Amino acid sequence: MTTTRAALPAFAARSRVVGASPVREILALTARPEVISFAGGLPAPELFDAEGLRAAYDRVLAEQPGQALQYSTTEGDPALRAAVAGRLTVRGLPTGADGLVVTSGSQQALTLVAAALLEPGDVVLVENPTYLAALQCFGLAGARVVAVPTDDDGVIPEALEELVLRERPKLLYLIPDFQNPTGRTLPRARRRAVAEAAGRHGFWIVEDDPYGELRFEGGYEPWIASLAAAADRTVLLGSFSKIMAPGMRLGWLRAPAGLARACVIAKQAADLHTSTVDQAAAARYLADSDLDAHLNRIRAAYRDRRDALLAGLPAALPSGSSWNHPQGGMFLWVRLPAGQDATVLLRTAITYDVAYVPGAPFFAAAPDARTLRMSFTTHTPAEIAEGLARLAKVF
Ligand SMILES: Cc1ncc(COP(=O)(O)O)c(C=O)c1O
Numbered sequence: 001m002t003t004t005r006a007a008l009p010a011f012a013a014r015s016r017v018v019g020a021s022p023v024r025e026i027l028a029l030t031a032r033p034e035v036i037s038f039a040g041g042l043p044a045p046e047l048f049d050a051e052g053l054r055a056a057y058d059r060v061l062a063e064q065p066g067q068a069l070q071y072s073t074t075e076g077d078p079a080l081r082a083a084v085a086g087r088l089t090v091r092g093l094p095t096g097a098d099g100l101v102v103t104s105g106s107q108q109a110l111t112l113v114a115a116a117l118l119e120p121g122d123v124v125l126v127e128n129p130t131y132l133a134a135l136q137c138f139g140l141a142g143a144r145v146v147a148v149p150t151d152d153d154g155v156i157p158e159a160l161e162e163l164v165l166r167e168r169p170k171l172l173y174l175i176p177d178f179q180n181p182t183g184r185t186l187p188r189a190r191r192r193a194v195a196e197a198a199g200r201h202g203f204w205i206v207e208d209d210p211y212g213e214l215r216f217e218g219g220y221e222p223w224i225a226s227l228a229a230a231a232d233r234t235v236l237l238g239s240f241s242k243i244m245a246p247g248m249r250l251g252w253l254r255a256p257a258g259l260a261r262a263c264v265i266a267k268q269a270a271d272l273h274t275s276t277v278d279q280a281a282a283a284r285y286l287a288d289s290d291l292d293a294h295l296n297r298i299r300a301a302y303r304d305r306r307d308a309l310l311a312g313l314p315a316a317l318p319s320g321s322s323w324n325h326p327q328g329g330m331f332l333w334v335r336l337p338a339g340q341d342a343t344v345l346l347r348t349a350i351t352y353d354v355a356y357v358p359g360a361p362f363f364a365a366a367p368d369a370r371t372l373r374m375s376f377t378t379h380t381p382a383e384i385a386e387g388l389a390r391l392a393k394v395f
Contacts, residue, residue, distance in 0.1 A: 014140050030355040036387035037355040038309075038374040041180065041330065045378075047301055048245050049285075049294050056285035060277065068280040074264050074272060076102025076252070077279035083286040084238065084252050093226045093236070099254055101263055104274045106210055106239040106251035109263070110134055111270070113171075113206055113235055113253070114141040116262035123169040125203075127155055129362030129371075131180045134173055134208070147365035148172075152324060154179065154186040157193035164201045171204040176224060177212035178329020181362045181373040185327065188221050195230035204259075205230055210239040210251075213295055215328035216303035225254065232256050240282060242330070243295055248278045299328070306332065308381035309374060312388035318395045330377045333359070335370050336395075342372040345394060354390035 030037045060068045075081070081097040088095040103109040110133075118124070120142030126135065128147035138145050146167050149159040155174065163169070174194070176186040186194075198205050207224045225234040239251040253263060267273070285291070309332060313323055320337030334356075336342060342358040349355055359371025379387065 014142055027355065027357065029350050032353070035350070035353045035355055036379060036383055036390065038376070038379075038387060039355045039357045040375055040378055042375075042378055043242050043246060043330070044298070044301060047298050049289065052285055052289040052294070053245065053281065056281040056288060057277070059288070060280045060284050064280065068277045070276060072273050072276045072279075074101075074268050076100070076274060077276070077283050079283035080250075080279045080286070081252070083283055088236075088238075088254065091220065091223075093223050093254075095254055099257075099260065100252050101255070101260055101267065102274050102279055103237075103251045103253055103267070104271060105241060105246070105249045106208060106237040106253075107133060107137075108267070108270065108274075109235075109237045109251055109253040110137045110206070110208070112263040112266045113237075113255075113259075114138060114143070115266040115270075116259060117171060117204060118143050122171075123167045125160070125163060125167070125169045125172040126364050127174060127179065128364050128366070129181055129359060129368075130173065130364060131175060131208070132362055135364060138173070143170075145364050147363070150184075152184065154184050154190060155194065157190055157197070160194065161197055164197055164203065169203050171206055172198065173206045173208065174224070175208045175211075176221065177209055178214060178326055178331070180211070180329075181331055181357070181359060182333040183324055183326030183329050183331040184333070185221060191222060191224050192227060192229070195224050195227040195234075198233050199229035203233070205234040206237065207234055208237045210237075210242050211329040213243050214299060214302060214330065216299040216306075217327035235259060243291065243298070244282060244285070248275075248282060250274065250278060250282055302328075302330065302377055304381055305376040305379065305384060308384040309376045309388070312385050316388040316392040316395065330375050332374045332376060334372050334374060335368070336372070338370070341369045343369065346372075349391065349394045352390045352394050354387045354394065356391075 027039055030039055081100045084100055085095040085097045114137055118141040122143050124138045124143040124145050125148050126145055127150050148155045148163055205224055223236055224230055225236040235253055235255040237253050318337055323332055323334045326332055343360055346358055357373045359373055360367035360369055
C-alpha cells in the first residue's frame with residue numbers, strides 16, 4: 001500500500017535572506033595547518049590566561065557548586081555585572097550593575113536589541129562596510145539595511161544627516177573603535193555629530209565595542225553612550241571574547257531602562273539566561289586576577305604583530321595599494337590598485353598557502369572588490385613576515 005506524503009510548509013522567508021557565502025567556501029580551504037591565514041577574526045589562543053581561568057572555575061565549583069550549576073536570573077550574575085559596571089564607570093561612563101544585562105556574547109545582544117526594536121521593514125543604518133553577522137542579524141529581523149557612506153575615519157556626518165532625513169531610520173549600528181572589518185576608529189568630533197543627529201532626529205544608536213580595550217597606541221575616545229545628546233538613546237554592547245576568551249560566550253549590554261527590560265524579555269525567550277558557571281568563573285577571575293595586566297600582555301603582542309604586518313606590506317602589495325594604520329584591535333584594511341579583485345586573487349593566494357578575507361561581503365551596498373581585511377592577531381611576527389613573502393608572489 002502506498003501512502004501519500006504531503007509537501008511540508010516552506011521555511012520562513014527570513015531564513016532565506018541570509019544565503020551561503022562563496023567566500024566562506026573558499027575560506028574553508030584555509031583550514032590546512034600549512035596555511036598562514038590573515039583571514040580569521042580570532043584572538044591569539046596562546047595568550048588566553050588558561051591558568052587564571054582554570055583557578056577561577058576551580059574555586060567556583062569548589063566553593064559554590066549549588067549556585068554555579070543552578071538556573072539563575074535572566075539579567076545575569078550580580079557580581080559580574082557589578083565588576084563590568086565598575087570598569088565602565090572608571091572609564092568615564094557612570095554605570096550601576098542594574099543598568100547591565102549579561103548576554104551570551106555580544107552577538108546575542110545584537111539579536112536581543114533587534115528583537116526589541118525592529119519591525120519588518122524598519123530601516124537600520126550601518127557603516128559601509130560593516131560586521132557581517134550584524135548584517136545577518138538585522139536581515140533576519142526583516143529590517144531594510146541602508147549603508148551610510150564612510151571614509152578613512154568611519155561614517156561621514158553630513159552623509160548620515162542626509163540619509164536620516166530621507167530614510168527615517170529606527171537605529172544606527174556603529175562599531176566606533178577598531179571597526180570590523182576596517183580597523184577604523186571614529187574620531188571624537190564625529191562621535192559628537194552622530195550623538196547630536198540622534199538627539200535631533202530621534203533614532204537609536206547601537207554602539208558595538210568588542211575591540212575598544214585592545215588599544216595599544218593613542219588615547220581612548222569617549223563612548224557615544226557617554227555623550228549627553230545620545231545618552232538616553234544609545235545601547236552599548238561589550239564582550240569578554242577578545243579580552244578573556246570567546247569560548248565562554250560572555251557579553252553584556254548597557255541600555256536605557258525601558259529597552260533593557262525589553263531585551264531581558266527577549267532573552268528569556270531565547271535562552272533564559274547565560275551560562276551560570278561561566279558567568280561565576282568570569283566574576284571570580286575579575287576578583288582574583290588582574291585583567292588589566294593580562295590586557296597589557298595582549299596589547300603588547302598585538303602591537304608587535306601589527307608592526308610586523310605594517311613593516312612587510314610595502315614589499316608584499318602591488319604598487320598603488322593603500323592600507324591604514326589601526327591603533328588597536330585586530331584588523332587592518334587594504335585597498336589594491338585599480339583593476340584588481342581581492343576575491344579572485346584569494347584563490348591564487350590559497351595555492352601559495354596564505355589567506356586573507358576579501359572585503360566585498362562586508363559591504364551593505366556597492367561592494368569594493370579591491371578591498372581586503374587582514375587580521376594580525378594569530379601569527380607571530382616571523383610567521384607574518386613569511387605570510388607576506390608568500391603574498392608578494394601572489395600579487
Ligand atoms: C563587531 C563585532 N560585534 C560582535 C561580535 C560578536 O562577538 P561575541 O559574540 O563573541 O561577543 C564580533 C565578533 O567578532 C564583532 O566583530
